[in-house]
Amino acid sequence: MTFLNFLISGISLGxxxxxxxxxxxxxxxxxxxxxFAHGDVIMVGAYICFYxxxxxxxxPLVGVILAMIVCTVLGMxxxxxxxxxxxQAPSLAVLITAIGVSYFLQNTALLLWSSNPKVxxxxxxxxxxxxxxxxxxxxxxISYVTLFTIIICVIIMLALTWFTGKTKMGxxxxxxxxxxxxxxxxxxxxxxxxxxxxxxxxxxAAIAGVLLCSAYPTLVPTTGSMPGIKAFTAAVFGGIGSIxxxxxxxxxxxxxxxxxxxxxxxxxSDAVVFAVLIIVLLVKPAGLLGKQIREKx
Amino acid sequence: xxxxxxxxxxxxxxxxxxAIKGVSFEVNQGEIVxxxxxxxAGKSTTLNTISGLLHSKTGSVTxxxxxLGRVPCHKIVSKGLALVPEGRRVFLQMTVQENLEMGAFTQxxxxxxxxxxxxxxxxxRLKERCNQVAGTLSGGEQQMLAMGRALMSHPKLLxxxxxxxxxxxxxxxxxxxxxxxxxxxxxTILLVEQNAQAALSVADRGYVLETGKVVTTGTGHELLExxxxxxxxxGG
Numbered sequence: 247m248t249f250l251n252f253l254i255s256g257i258s259l260g261x262x263x264x265x266x267x268x269x270x271x272x273x274x275x276x277x278x279x280x281x282f283a284h285g286d287v288i289m290v291g292a293y294i295c296f297y298x299x300x301x302x303x304x305x306p307l308v309g310v311i312l313a314m315i316v317c318t319v320l321g322m323x324x325x326x327x328x329x330x331x332x333x334q335a336p337s338l339a340v341l342i343t344a345i346g347v348s349y350f351l352q353n354t355a356l357l358l359w360s361s362n363p364k365v366x367x368x369x370x371x372x373x374x375x376x377x378x379x380x381x382x383x384x385x386x387x388i389s390y391v392t393l394f395t396i397i398i399c400v401i402i403m404l405a406l407t408w409f410t411g412k413t414k415m416g417x418x419x420x421x422x423x424x425x426x427x428x429x430x431x432x433x434x435x436x437x438x439x440x441x442x443x444x445x446x447x448x449x450x451a452a453i454a455g456v457l458l459c460s461a462y463p464t465l466v467p468t469t470g471s472m473p474g475i476k477a478f479t480a481a482v483f484g485g486i487g488s489i490x491x492x493x494x495x496x497x498x499x500x501x502x503x504x505x506x507x508x509x510x511x512x513x514x515s516d517a518v519v520f521a522v523l524i525i526v527l528l529v530k531p532a533g534l535l536g537k538q539i540r541e542k543x
Numbered sequence: 544x545x546x547x548x549x550x551x552x553x554x555x556x557x558x559x560x561x562a563i564k565g566v567s568f569e570v571n572q573g574e575i576v577x578x579x580x581x582x583x584a585g586k587s588t589t590l591n592t593i594s595g596l597l598h599s600k601t602g603s604v605t606x607x608x609x610x611l612g613r614v615p616c617h618k619i620v621s622k623g624l625a626l627v628p629e630g631r632r633v634f635l636q637m638t639v640q641e642n643l644e645m646g647a648f649t650q651x652x653x654x655x656x657x658x659x660x661x662x663x664x665x666x667x668r669l670k671e672r673c674n675q676v677a678g679t680l681s682g683g684e685q686q687m688l689a690m691g692r693a694l695m696s697h698p699k700l701l702x703x704x705x706x707x708x709x710x711x712x713x714x715x716x717x718x719x720x721x722x723x724x725x726x727x728x729x730x731t732i733l734l735v736e737q738n739a740q741a742a743l744s745v746a747d748r749g750y751v752l753e754t755g756k757v758v759t760t761g762t763g764h765e766l767l768e769x770x771x772x773x774x775x776x777x778g779g
Contacts, residue, residue: 414648421634421645427596428632433620433649433696537636 247385252508253501258392258461260500261399265454266477267484267492268406269447275423275487276443279337282344283324284451285474286351291317291452292366292459292469293359299367306369313452321448322441330437348471355467363466366459391460398457402450403493410489419443423487476503476519483523485536494534499523546571547731548593548624548700552602555585555592562588563599564755570700570733575726577734577742577763579776580752586735587629589752590704593733594626595619607699621649623699627706629735631689635678639669642677642688646695655695662691665721683714690721694730701725702733707741719745739776743767751776 266288273281291313298309328347332340368391378389410416421429422439430436458473459465476499484495499519506518526534546569555563563585570576578586591597593604595616604611606624614622625646634642643662647655663670666687672680677688686706693701703722707715719741726732726745736742743749746763751772759772766772 414644417637417641417644418648420637420641424634424636425632428628428634429645430596430616431594431620431626431628431632432645432692433617434645435617 247382248508250386252504254386254388254392256501256504257497258395258500259504260480260497261395262454262458262461262473262496263477263480263500264399264493264496265402265450265457266473267481267496268402268489269451269454270478270481271484271486271489271492272443272447274481275489276419277325277329277440279329279340280344280478281329281444281447282341282474282478283347283351284447285470285472285477286348286355287317287321287324287448287451287470288455288458288473289355289465289467289470290320290351291455292465293355293364294452295456296364296366296459296465299369300364306367310453310456313456314449317452317455318445318449321444321451325441325444330440348474352467352471359467361466363464366463366465368463369460391457395457395461398453399493402453403489406446406489415439415442479520479523482533483526485533488533488535488537491533491535498534547607548733549605550589550593550602551605553589553592553599553604554601555588555597555599562755563592565602566752566755566757567602568750568757568760570731573726573729573731574747575722575732575734575745575763577736577746577749578752579736579739579742579749579766581776582737583754584752585755586752587704588755590626590702590733590735591628593702594624620696620698623697624702625693625696625698625700626702627689627693627704629704629708631682631685633677633680633685633688633692636676638674638676639680639688640673642692643669643695646692649696658695658697662694665694665724666691683710683717686710686714686718687721690718694725698730700731700733702735704735705737706734707736707738715741739772740767 266284269284270281273279294313294316295309298304298312299306324347328343329340332343378387380387410420418429418434419439421432421434422436426436455470459469477496480495480499481492483499484491484493502522503515503519506515510518548570550569551567552565553563554561554565566585566589578589580586588597592599593611595611595614606622609622611619634645643659644655647658650658668684669688669691672684677685680688690706706718710718715738722732722734722745734742734746743763743766748762749760749766750757751759751766759766759769761769
Protein backbone atom coordinates (compact mmCIF):
# COMPACT_ATOMS: atom_id res chain seq x y z
CA MET A 247 0.00 0.00 0.00
CA THR A 248 2.88 2.35 0.68
CA PHE A 249 4.10 1.54 -2.80
CA LEU A 250 0.79 2.70 -4.21
CA ASN A 251 0.98 5.83 -2.10
CA PHE A 252 4.43 6.62 -3.45
CA LEU A 253 3.30 5.89 -6.99
CA ILE A 254 0.41 8.30 -6.71
CA SER A 255 2.50 11.10 -5.27
CA GLY A 256 5.05 10.38 -8.01
CA ILE A 257 2.38 10.74 -10.69
CA SER A 258 1.20 13.95 -9.07
CA LEU A 259 4.67 15.50 -8.92
CA GLY A 260 5.28 14.20 -12.42
CA UNK A 261 2.09 15.88 -13.63
CA UNK A 262 3.45 19.24 -12.49
CA UNK A 263 6.75 18.55 -14.25
CA UNK A 264 4.80 17.52 -17.33
CA UNK A 265 2.83 20.78 -17.44
CA UNK A 266 6.05 22.79 -17.13
CA UNK A 267 7.83 20.56 -19.63
CA UNK A 268 5.06 21.20 -22.17
CA UNK A 269 6.01 24.88 -22.13
CA UNK A 270 9.67 24.05 -22.71
CA UNK A 271 8.99 21.59 -25.44
CA UNK A 272 6.48 23.71 -27.38
CA UNK A 273 8.76 26.73 -27.37
CA UNK A 274 11.72 24.59 -28.34
CA UNK A 275 9.74 22.91 -31.08
CA UNK A 276 8.79 26.15 -32.73
CA UNK A 277 11.48 28.70 -31.87
CA UNK A 278 14.31 26.14 -31.56
CA UNK A 279 15.44 27.80 -28.34
CA UNK A 280 15.62 26.76 -24.69
CA UNK A 281 13.66 29.27 -22.70
CA PHE A 282 15.42 28.98 -19.36
CA ALA A 283 13.25 31.78 -18.00
CA HIS A 284 10.29 29.41 -18.16
CA GLY A 285 10.82 28.24 -14.56
CA ASP A 286 10.65 31.79 -13.31
CA VAL A 287 7.37 32.41 -15.07
CA ILE A 288 6.03 29.65 -12.80
CA MET A 289 7.21 31.60 -9.77
CA VAL A 290 5.57 34.80 -11.03
CA GLY A 291 2.31 32.92 -11.55
CA ALA A 292 2.44 31.54 -8.02
CA TYR A 293 3.10 35.01 -6.53
CA ILE A 294 0.24 36.59 -8.48
CA CYS A 295 -2.14 33.90 -7.30
CA PHE A 296 -0.81 34.20 -3.73
CA TYR A 297 -1.38 37.95 -3.58
CA UNK A 298 -4.76 37.76 -5.27
CA UNK A 299 -6.03 35.19 -2.78
CA UNK A 300 -4.25 36.09 0.48
CA UNK A 301 -4.10 39.86 0.25
CA UNK A 302 -7.07 40.76 -1.88
CA UNK A 303 -9.28 37.91 -0.72
CA UNK A 304 -10.31 36.94 -4.23
CA UNK A 305 -11.69 33.45 -4.79
CA PRO A 306 -8.95 30.92 -5.71
CA LEU A 307 -10.30 30.41 -9.22
CA VAL A 308 -10.10 34.14 -9.93
CA GLY A 309 -6.56 34.08 -8.53
CA VAL A 310 -5.57 31.29 -10.92
CA ILE A 311 -7.13 33.03 -13.91
CA LEU A 312 -5.41 36.28 -12.98
CA ALA A 313 -2.09 34.44 -12.70
CA MET A 314 -2.65 32.90 -16.13
CA ILE A 315 -3.41 36.26 -17.70
CA VAL A 316 -0.35 37.92 -16.15
CA CYS A 317 1.94 35.05 -17.14
CA THR A 318 0.56 34.88 -20.68
CA VAL A 319 1.24 38.57 -21.15
CA LEU A 320 4.63 38.24 -19.46
CA GLY A 321 5.59 35.39 -21.77
CA MET A 322 4.62 37.37 -24.88
CA UNK A 323 6.41 40.52 -23.67
CA UNK A 324 9.60 38.58 -22.87
CA UNK A 325 9.49 36.97 -26.30
CA UNK A 326 8.92 40.31 -28.03
CA UNK A 327 11.60 42.26 -26.15
CA UNK A 328 14.29 39.68 -25.46
CA UNK A 329 14.05 36.89 -28.03
CA UNK A 330 12.47 38.31 -31.18
CA UNK A 331 15.35 40.75 -31.88
CA UNK A 332 17.65 37.71 -31.75
CA UNK A 333 15.72 35.61 -34.28
CA GLN A 334 18.67 35.58 -36.68
CA ALA A 335 21.35 35.43 -33.97
CA PRO A 336 23.36 32.30 -33.14
CA SER A 337 21.57 30.01 -30.70
CA LEU A 338 24.23 30.56 -28.01
CA ALA A 339 23.31 34.26 -27.85
CA VAL A 340 19.65 33.35 -27.39
CA LEU A 341 20.51 30.83 -24.68
CA ILE A 342 22.52 33.39 -22.72
CA THR A 343 19.70 35.90 -23.10
CA ALA A 344 17.26 33.35 -21.70
CA ILE A 345 19.47 32.82 -18.66
CA GLY A 346 19.66 36.60 -18.30
CA VAL A 347 15.87 36.89 -18.43
CA SER A 348 15.66 34.18 -15.78
CA TYR A 349 17.89 36.16 -13.38
CA PHE A 350 16.07 39.34 -14.24
CA LEU A 351 12.73 37.83 -13.26
CA GLN A 352 14.13 36.34 -10.05
CA ASN A 353 15.70 39.58 -8.94
CA THR A 354 12.67 41.65 -9.86
CA ALA A 355 10.63 39.25 -7.72
CA LEU A 356 13.14 39.71 -4.91
CA LEU A 357 12.71 43.48 -5.14
CA LEU A 358 8.94 43.40 -5.36
CA TRP A 359 8.13 40.60 -2.97
CA SER A 360 11.32 40.25 -0.79
CA SER A 361 13.07 37.01 0.03
CA ASN A 362 10.81 36.18 2.98
CA PRO A 363 9.07 32.90 2.20
CA LYS A 364 5.33 33.20 1.72
CA VAL A 365 3.10 30.39 2.86
CA UNK A 366 0.87 29.51 -0.03
CA UNK A 367 -2.77 29.11 1.02
CA UNK A 368 -4.39 25.72 0.72
CA UNK A 369 -7.25 25.73 -1.79
CA UNK A 370 -8.16 22.12 -1.55
CA UNK A 371 -10.20 21.59 1.57
CA UNK A 372 -13.58 19.96 1.20
CA UNK A 373 -16.72 21.11 2.96
CA UNK A 374 -16.37 18.53 5.73
CA UNK A 375 -12.87 19.80 6.48
CA UNK A 376 -11.01 16.83 5.00
CA UNK A 377 -8.01 17.32 2.74
CA UNK A 378 -8.30 14.16 0.76
CA UNK A 379 -10.00 10.86 0.08
CA UNK A 380 -9.19 7.69 2.01
CA UNK A 381 -9.33 4.27 0.44
CA UNK A 382 -8.90 0.74 1.78
CA UNK A 383 -9.98 1.73 5.28
CA UNK A 384 -7.61 4.65 5.55
CA UNK A 385 -4.54 2.81 4.33
CA UNK A 386 -4.35 4.76 1.09
CA UNK A 387 -4.77 8.52 1.36
CA ILE A 388 -4.96 10.67 -1.69
CA SER A 389 -5.08 14.40 -1.08
CA TYR A 390 -7.35 16.58 -3.18
CA VAL A 391 -4.30 18.51 -4.40
CA THR A 392 -2.84 15.30 -5.77
CA LEU A 393 -6.05 14.25 -7.46
CA PHE A 394 -6.66 17.69 -8.85
CA THR A 395 -3.10 17.98 -10.20
CA ILE A 396 -3.38 14.71 -12.06
CA ILE A 397 -6.79 15.58 -13.50
CA ILE A 398 -5.64 19.04 -14.63
CA CYS A 399 -2.58 17.56 -16.29
CA VAL A 400 -4.65 15.02 -18.22
CA ILE A 401 -7.07 17.75 -19.33
CA ILE A 402 -4.21 19.97 -20.52
CA MET A 403 -2.65 17.08 -22.39
CA LEU A 404 -5.91 16.22 -24.16
CA ALA A 405 -6.60 19.86 -24.98
CA LEU A 406 -3.14 20.39 -26.46
CA THR A 407 -3.35 17.19 -28.48
CA TRP A 408 -6.68 18.36 -29.87
CA PHE A 409 -5.33 21.85 -30.53
CA THR A 410 -2.22 20.79 -32.43
CA GLY A 411 -3.95 17.95 -34.25
CA LYS A 412 -7.28 19.39 -35.25
CA THR A 413 -7.32 23.18 -35.29
CA LYS A 414 -6.01 25.36 -38.07
CA MET A 415 -3.79 27.39 -35.73
CA GLY A 416 -2.43 24.24 -34.12
CA UNK A 417 -1.54 22.76 -37.47
CA UNK A 418 0.05 26.04 -38.49
CA UNK A 419 2.13 25.79 -35.34
CA UNK A 420 3.38 22.35 -36.33
CA UNK A 421 4.12 23.61 -39.83
CA UNK A 422 6.20 26.45 -38.38
CA UNK A 423 8.11 24.09 -36.16
CA UNK A 424 9.10 22.02 -39.18
CA UNK A 425 9.99 24.68 -41.71
CA UNK A 426 9.48 28.38 -41.09
CA UNK A 427 10.24 29.43 -44.66
CA UNK A 428 7.74 26.98 -46.14
CA UNK A 429 5.19 28.00 -43.50
CA UNK A 430 5.55 31.62 -44.59
CA UNK A 431 5.00 30.59 -48.19
CA UNK A 432 1.68 29.09 -47.05
CA UNK A 433 0.72 32.49 -45.68
CA UNK A 434 1.31 31.64 -42.02
CA UNK A 435 2.49 34.57 -39.91
CA UNK A 436 5.50 32.98 -38.21
CA UNK A 437 6.10 35.79 -35.71
CA UNK A 438 2.50 35.68 -34.52
CA UNK A 439 2.66 31.91 -34.22
CA UNK A 440 5.82 32.04 -32.11
CA UNK A 441 4.23 34.69 -29.91
CA UNK A 442 1.17 32.49 -29.47
CA UNK A 443 3.35 29.53 -28.47
CA UNK A 444 4.98 31.60 -25.76
CA UNK A 445 1.54 32.72 -24.61
CA UNK A 446 0.26 29.14 -24.30
CA UNK A 447 3.45 27.90 -22.60
CA UNK A 448 3.43 30.75 -20.09
CA UNK A 449 -0.27 30.36 -19.34
CA UNK A 450 0.41 26.69 -18.56
CA ALA A 451 3.35 27.75 -16.40
CA ALA A 452 0.97 29.80 -14.27
CA ILE A 453 -1.20 26.73 -13.68
CA ALA A 454 1.90 24.69 -12.84
CA GLY A 455 3.00 27.39 -10.40
CA VAL A 456 -0.28 27.29 -8.51
CA LEU A 457 -0.31 23.47 -8.42
CA LEU A 458 3.33 23.31 -7.35
CA CYS A 459 2.80 25.75 -4.49
CA SER A 460 -0.38 23.98 -3.44
CA ALA A 461 1.63 20.79 -3.02
CA TYR A 462 4.79 22.43 -1.61
CA PRO A 463 3.48 25.62 -0.01
CA THR A 464 6.69 27.64 0.49
CA LEU A 465 6.99 30.45 -2.02
CA VAL A 466 10.28 32.33 -2.57
CA PRO A 467 11.68 34.10 -5.67
CA THR A 468 13.74 31.03 -6.57
CA THR A 469 10.82 28.63 -6.24
CA GLY A 470 10.62 28.12 -9.99
CA SER A 471 14.23 27.40 -10.81
CA MET A 472 14.64 23.81 -9.61
CA PRO A 473 11.27 22.57 -10.97
CA GLY A 474 12.14 24.48 -14.14
CA ILE A 475 15.41 22.59 -14.56
CA LYS A 476 13.75 19.28 -13.72
CA ALA A 477 10.97 19.94 -16.22
CA PHE A 478 13.55 20.81 -18.84
CA THR A 479 15.19 17.48 -18.04
CA ALA A 480 11.80 15.83 -18.39
CA ALA A 481 11.32 17.44 -21.80
CA VAL A 482 14.72 16.16 -22.98
CA PHE A 483 14.01 12.78 -21.41
CA GLY A 484 10.77 12.42 -23.36
CA GLY A 485 12.23 13.87 -26.56
CA ILE A 486 12.32 17.64 -26.77
CA GLY A 487 9.90 19.10 -29.27
CA SER A 488 7.40 16.28 -28.75
CA ILE A 489 4.24 17.04 -26.77
CA UNK A 490 3.46 13.44 -25.72
CA UNK A 491 7.18 13.15 -24.95
CA UNK A 492 7.00 16.01 -22.44
CA UNK A 493 4.00 14.38 -20.82
CA UNK A 494 5.68 10.98 -20.55
CA UNK A 495 9.02 12.43 -19.52
CA UNK A 496 7.43 14.55 -16.80
CA UNK A 497 5.45 11.65 -15.35
CA UNK A 498 8.42 9.27 -15.36
CA UNK A 499 10.70 11.87 -13.83
CA UNK A 500 8.23 12.53 -11.01
CA UNK A 501 7.77 8.82 -10.31
CA UNK A 502 11.52 8.13 -10.37
CA UNK A 503 12.16 11.05 -8.06
CA UNK A 504 9.60 9.97 -5.46
CA UNK A 505 10.73 6.33 -5.56
CA UNK A 506 14.36 7.36 -5.24
CA UNK A 507 13.43 9.48 -2.24
CA UNK A 508 11.43 6.67 -0.69
CA UNK A 509 13.60 3.65 -1.35
CA UNK A 510 17.13 4.93 -1.90
CA UNK A 511 17.88 8.21 -0.18
CA UNK A 512 16.31 11.63 0.10
CA UNK A 513 19.60 13.34 -0.52
CA UNK A 514 20.48 11.21 -3.50
CA SER A 515 17.11 11.47 -5.25
CA ASP A 516 18.19 14.19 -7.67
CA ALA A 517 21.37 12.30 -8.47
CA VAL A 518 19.30 9.24 -9.30
CA VAL A 519 16.97 11.29 -11.50
CA PHE A 520 19.81 12.72 -13.52
CA ALA A 521 21.62 9.39 -13.70
CA VAL A 522 18.51 7.87 -15.29
CA LEU A 523 18.40 10.77 -17.73
CA ILE A 524 22.01 10.17 -18.74
CA ILE A 525 21.41 6.46 -19.26
CA VAL A 526 18.31 7.09 -21.36
CA LEU A 527 20.12 9.63 -23.52
CA LEU A 528 23.01 7.23 -24.03
CA VAL A 529 20.63 4.60 -25.35
CA LYS A 530 18.18 6.94 -27.13
CA PRO A 531 19.90 10.25 -27.87
CA ALA A 532 16.70 11.85 -29.16
CA GLY A 533 14.79 11.03 -25.96
CA LEU A 534 12.06 8.45 -25.42
CA LEU A 535 9.62 9.75 -28.06
CA GLY A 536 11.97 12.05 -29.96
CA LYS A 537 12.21 11.52 -33.67
CA GLN A 538 15.39 11.27 -35.57
CA ILE A 539 14.51 13.03 -38.77
CA ARG A 540 16.02 11.79 -41.95
CA GLU A 541 15.57 13.88 -45.02
CA LYS A 542 14.74 12.52 -48.41
CA UNK A 543 16.75 13.87 -51.24
CA UNK B 544 -0.91 42.52 -73.06
CA UNK B 545 -0.37 43.77 -69.53
CA UNK B 546 2.15 41.53 -67.71
CA UNK B 547 0.85 40.05 -64.45
CA UNK B 548 4.33 39.89 -62.98
CA UNK B 549 6.95 42.49 -63.70
CA UNK B 550 10.41 42.27 -62.20
CA UNK B 551 12.51 45.35 -62.74
CA UNK B 552 16.22 45.73 -62.05
CA UNK B 553 16.45 43.71 -58.84
CA UNK B 554 19.76 43.37 -56.99
CA UNK B 555 20.05 40.79 -54.23
CA UNK B 556 23.00 40.23 -51.92
CA UNK B 557 23.99 37.42 -49.59
CA UNK B 558 26.14 39.48 -47.25
CA UNK B 559 28.87 40.80 -49.53
CA UNK B 560 28.07 38.41 -52.36
CA UNK B 561 26.16 40.07 -55.17
CA ALA B 562 23.90 37.22 -56.28
CA ILE B 563 21.43 38.98 -58.60
CA LYS B 564 22.71 41.84 -60.71
CA GLY B 565 19.96 43.94 -62.17
CA VAL B 566 17.60 41.23 -63.38
CA SER B 567 14.42 42.31 -65.18
CA PHE B 568 11.77 40.18 -66.81
CA GLU B 569 8.03 39.84 -67.05
CA VAL B 570 5.35 37.17 -67.18
CA ASN B 571 2.11 37.62 -69.11
CA GLN B 572 -1.28 36.16 -68.30
CA GLY B 573 -1.56 32.50 -69.29
CA GLU B 574 2.09 32.02 -70.22
CA ILE B 575 4.69 29.54 -69.12
CA VAL B 576 7.91 31.46 -68.66
CA UNK B 577 11.09 29.69 -67.72
CA UNK B 578 14.33 30.87 -66.16
CA UNK B 579 17.17 28.55 -67.02
CA UNK B 580 20.81 28.60 -66.10
CA UNK B 581 23.58 26.69 -64.39
CA UNK B 582 24.07 26.19 -60.67
CA UNK B 583 24.56 29.50 -58.91
CA ALA B 584 23.18 31.58 -61.77
CA GLY B 585 20.61 33.08 -59.40
CA LYS B 586 17.44 31.32 -60.50
CA SER B 587 16.22 30.29 -57.07
CA THR B 588 17.34 33.57 -55.56
CA THR B 589 15.12 35.36 -58.06
CA LEU B 590 12.08 33.29 -57.11
CA ASN B 591 12.77 33.68 -53.40
CA THR B 592 12.98 37.43 -53.87
CA ILE B 593 9.64 37.55 -55.67
CA SER B 594 8.00 35.53 -52.90
CA GLY B 595 9.45 37.76 -50.19
CA LEU B 596 11.82 35.27 -48.53
CA LEU B 597 14.70 37.49 -49.71
CA HIS B 598 14.76 41.20 -50.39
CA SER B 599 16.12 43.25 -53.25
CA LYS B 600 18.14 46.39 -52.60
CA THR B 601 16.90 48.15 -55.71
CA GLY B 602 14.23 47.96 -58.34
CA SER B 603 10.77 46.55 -57.92
CA VAL B 604 8.60 43.48 -58.19
CA THR B 605 5.11 44.33 -59.41
CA UNK B 606 2.34 41.75 -59.33
CA UNK B 607 -1.05 42.64 -60.82
CA UNK B 608 -0.12 46.30 -60.59
CA UNK B 609 0.87 46.15 -56.92
CA UNK B 610 4.42 46.70 -55.68
CA LEU B 611 5.43 43.70 -53.57
CA GLY B 612 8.48 45.36 -52.06
CA ARG B 613 6.70 46.32 -48.84
CA VAL B 614 4.52 43.23 -48.53
CA PRO B 615 5.71 40.76 -45.84
CA CYS B 616 6.39 37.22 -47.00
CA HIS B 617 3.34 35.64 -45.37
CA LYS B 618 0.97 38.08 -47.14
CA ILE B 619 2.27 37.29 -50.64
CA VAL B 620 0.36 34.04 -51.09
CA SER B 621 -2.99 35.68 -50.44
CA LYS B 622 -2.24 38.05 -53.35
CA GLY B 623 -2.32 35.03 -55.67
CA LEU B 624 1.35 34.20 -55.93
CA ALA B 625 2.41 30.71 -54.85
CA LEU B 626 5.90 29.25 -54.81
CA VAL B 627 6.75 25.57 -54.89
CA PRO B 628 10.17 25.88 -53.32
CA GLU B 629 13.37 24.15 -54.29
CA GLY B 630 13.70 20.80 -52.57
CA ARG B 631 9.89 20.67 -52.25
CA ARG B 632 9.90 21.46 -48.52
CA VAL B 633 6.68 19.67 -47.72
CA PHE B 634 5.95 19.29 -44.00
CA LEU B 635 7.43 15.84 -43.53
CA GLN B 636 5.83 15.07 -40.18
CA MET B 637 2.35 16.10 -41.23
CA THR B 638 -0.05 13.99 -43.26
CA VAL B 639 -0.68 14.57 -46.96
CA GLN B 640 -4.09 16.03 -46.20
CA GLU B 641 -2.68 18.35 -43.51
CA ASN B 642 -0.04 19.56 -45.94
CA LEU B 643 -2.77 20.43 -48.43
CA GLU B 644 -4.78 22.17 -45.72
CA MET B 645 -1.74 24.30 -44.94
CA GLY B 646 -1.69 25.28 -48.60
CA ALA B 647 -5.22 26.62 -48.10
CA PHE B 648 -4.23 28.48 -44.93
CA THR B 649 -5.22 31.86 -46.35
CA GLN B 650 -8.47 30.59 -47.88
CA UNK B 651 -11.80 30.82 -46.16
CA UNK B 652 -13.00 27.65 -44.43
CA UNK B 653 -15.78 26.70 -46.85
CA UNK B 654 -13.97 26.21 -50.12
CA UNK B 655 -11.26 23.97 -48.64
CA UNK B 656 -13.17 20.72 -49.12
CA UNK B 657 -13.92 21.51 -52.75
CA UNK B 658 -10.29 22.45 -53.30
CA UNK B 659 -9.12 19.21 -51.74
CA UNK B 660 -11.35 17.32 -54.18
CA UNK B 661 -9.96 19.32 -57.08
CA UNK B 662 -6.34 18.66 -56.11
CA UNK B 663 -7.02 14.98 -55.39
CA UNK B 664 -8.62 14.69 -58.82
CA UNK B 665 -5.46 16.14 -60.33
CA UNK B 666 -3.15 13.93 -58.27
CA UNK B 667 -4.99 10.65 -57.59
CA ARG B 668 -1.82 9.32 -56.01
CA LEU B 669 -2.15 11.83 -53.21
CA LYS B 670 -5.72 10.79 -52.50
CA GLU B 671 -4.58 7.19 -51.99
CA ARG B 672 -2.11 8.40 -49.41
CA CYS B 673 -4.10 11.22 -47.85
CA ASN B 674 -3.59 10.03 -44.27
CA GLN B 675 0.03 9.06 -44.73
CA VAL B 676 2.76 11.22 -43.21
CA ALA B 677 4.49 13.17 -45.99
CA GLY B 678 7.93 11.97 -44.89
CA THR B 679 7.01 8.46 -46.05
CA LEU B 680 6.24 9.55 -49.63
CA SER B 681 8.66 9.01 -52.48
CA GLY B 682 10.44 11.99 -54.00
CA GLY B 683 8.05 12.19 -56.94
CA GLU B 684 5.01 12.01 -54.69
CA GLN B 685 6.47 14.72 -52.48
CA GLN B 686 6.88 16.92 -55.56
CA MET B 687 3.23 16.32 -56.47
CA LEU B 688 2.27 17.16 -52.90
CA ALA B 689 4.28 20.38 -52.99
CA MET B 690 2.55 21.36 -56.25
CA GLY B 691 -0.86 20.35 -54.95
CA ARG B 692 -0.25 22.31 -51.79
CA ALA B 693 0.54 25.43 -53.80
CA LEU B 694 -2.55 24.94 -55.97
CA MET B 695 -4.75 24.93 -52.85
CA SER B 696 -4.28 28.70 -52.59
CA HIS B 697 -5.80 29.39 -56.05
CA PRO B 698 -2.65 31.02 -57.37
CA LYS B 699 -2.89 33.43 -60.28
CA LEU B 700 0.79 32.75 -60.83
CA LEU B 701 2.44 29.51 -59.86
CA UNK B 702 6.20 29.56 -59.41
CA UNK B 703 8.00 26.23 -59.60
CA UNK B 704 11.59 25.95 -58.45
CA UNK B 705 13.36 22.95 -59.96
CA UNK B 706 10.39 20.59 -59.90
CA UNK B 707 12.39 17.86 -61.63
CA UNK B 708 15.30 17.90 -59.19
CA UNK B 709 16.40 14.47 -58.07
CA UNK B 710 13.63 12.64 -59.89
CA UNK B 711 13.92 9.66 -62.22
CA UNK B 712 13.41 10.51 -65.93
CA UNK B 713 9.96 8.90 -66.04
CA UNK B 714 8.85 11.04 -63.11
CA UNK B 715 10.33 14.15 -64.67
CA UNK B 716 8.14 13.49 -67.67
CA UNK B 717 5.12 13.07 -65.42
CA UNK B 718 5.85 16.36 -63.66
CA UNK B 719 6.13 18.16 -67.00
CA UNK B 720 2.89 16.57 -68.17
CA UNK B 721 1.26 18.03 -65.07
CA UNK B 722 2.76 21.43 -65.85
CA UNK B 723 1.29 21.25 -69.38
CA UNK B 724 -2.11 20.32 -67.97
CA UNK B 725 -2.05 23.19 -65.49
CA UNK B 726 -1.14 25.50 -68.33
CA UNK B 727 -4.01 24.23 -70.43
CA UNK B 728 -6.33 24.88 -67.51
CA UNK B 729 -5.23 28.51 -67.61
CA UNK B 730 -2.64 28.73 -64.84
CA THR B 731 0.21 31.12 -65.45
CA ILE B 732 3.52 29.50 -64.57
CA LEU B 733 7.02 30.75 -63.86
CA LEU B 734 9.33 27.78 -64.07
CA VAL B 735 12.91 27.60 -62.90
CA GLU B 736 14.86 24.63 -64.18
CA GLN B 737 18.28 23.19 -64.69
CA ASN B 738 16.75 20.70 -67.07
CA ALA B 739 16.78 23.25 -69.88
CA GLN B 740 15.60 20.86 -72.59
CA ALA B 741 12.41 19.93 -70.76
CA ALA B 742 11.77 23.43 -69.51
CA LEU B 743 12.16 25.10 -72.90
CA SER B 744 9.98 22.54 -74.62
CA VAL B 745 6.96 23.49 -72.47
CA ALA B 746 7.72 27.21 -72.16
CA ASP B 747 6.26 30.04 -74.21
CA ARG B 748 9.24 32.18 -73.42
CA GLY B 749 12.53 31.77 -71.60
CA TYR B 750 15.22 33.83 -69.97
CA VAL B 751 18.77 32.55 -69.60
CA LEU B 752 20.55 33.56 -66.42
CA GLU B 753 24.30 33.55 -66.01
CA THR B 754 26.03 34.63 -62.81
CA GLY B 755 23.16 36.82 -61.73
CA LYS B 756 22.35 38.45 -65.07
CA VAL B 757 19.89 37.81 -67.87
CA VAL B 758 22.07 37.06 -70.89
CA THR B 759 19.57 35.85 -73.48
CA THR B 760 15.87 35.81 -73.94
CA GLY B 761 13.49 34.46 -76.53
CA THR B 762 10.62 32.08 -77.14
CA GLY B 763 11.06 28.52 -75.93
CA HIS B 764 11.50 27.34 -79.50
CA GLU B 765 14.10 30.00 -80.37
CA LEU B 766 16.18 29.18 -77.34
CA LEU B 767 16.00 25.45 -78.03
CA GLU B 768 17.35 26.08 -81.54
CA UNK B 769 19.96 28.64 -80.58
CA UNK B 770 23.48 27.23 -81.07
CA UNK B 771 24.98 28.99 -78.04
CA UNK B 772 22.25 27.73 -75.75
CA UNK B 773 22.58 24.26 -77.20
CA UNK B 774 26.26 24.28 -76.48
CA UNK B 775 26.00 25.64 -72.96
CA UNK B 776 22.91 23.93 -71.59
CA UNK B 777 21.67 21.23 -73.87
CA GLY B 778 24.87 19.27 -74.19
CA GLY B 779 25.17 19.58 -77.93
